[in-house]
Amino acid sequence: MEELLELRQFLEQGKIHEALLLVDELEEMSLSGKINKIDSYGVILLIHLIKQKAEKRSTRSWDVSIENTVREINKINKRRKSGGFYLNQAELIDILEQGYQVALKRAALEAFEGRYEAQELAAMVDQKETLAEALKLIQQ
Numbered sequence: 001m002e003e004l005l006e007l008r009q010f011l012e013q014g015k016i017h018e019a020l021l022l023v024d025e026l027e028e029m030s031l032s033g034k035i036n037k038i039d040s041y042g043v044i045l046l047i048h049l050i051k052q053k054a055e056k057r058s059t060r061s062w063d064v065s066i067e068n069t070v071r072e073i074n075k076i077n078k079r080r081k082s083g084g085f086y087l088n089q090a091e092l093i094d095i096l097e098q099g100y101q102v103a104l105k106r107a108a109l110e111a112f113e114g115r116y117e118a119q120e121l122a123a124m125v126d127q128k129e130t131l132a133e134a135l136k137l138i139q140q
Contacts, residue, residue, distance in 0.1 A: 034086050035095065037076050042096050045069040045134050046103035051111045054124040070137045092138060096131050 003026055010019035048062040048069075077085045077092075087095070101118075104125075108118040116124075 031086060034076050038073050038087065038092075039095050039099055041069045041073045041076070042092075042134070043099040043103045043106070045073070045137070046096065046100055046130065047107045047110070049130050049134055050103060050107040050121065050125050053126070053130060054107070054111045054116075054121055066137065070140075073138050089135070089139070093131065093135060096134050100127060100131065 003022060007019055007022050007026075010016075010022060045066060048066050052058045052062060077087050079086060104122055105118045108114065108116055108121045111121060
């Protein structure tokens with residue numbers, strides 16, 4: 001809110017260059033927030049996909065969680081006014097790849113009632129296949 005007041009002052013004072021710099025900063029802050037949210041939902045999506053693949057089963061709870069995370073990722077990533085998306089396919093893949101190890105560690109706590117370490121769980125799941133499935137779900 002403070003930034004908007006500062007922007008207003010710059011505009012009222014005719015300081016267009018300073019106003020544009022502030023607009024750039026606000027855009028960057030907004031995109032950073034969106035990336036962080038997409039990353040968080042991406043990790044949750046991967047946790048459930050890893051558990052499904054490792055245990056070779058699913059639950060209604062996991063299915064609903066997958067559906068909800070995909071919906072949230074798409075909602076956050078969609079540009080409302082101009083159309084299109086904030087993050088392209090390559091950027092989404094990068095975020096999912098970065099979150100995979102975090103998801104694997106968290107899935108290890110839940111899958112098979114926590115009996116396996118993350119490395120053991122990793123041997124049960126094809127990382128590339130899981131990442132491809134996550135991306136496919138997001139892009140449907």
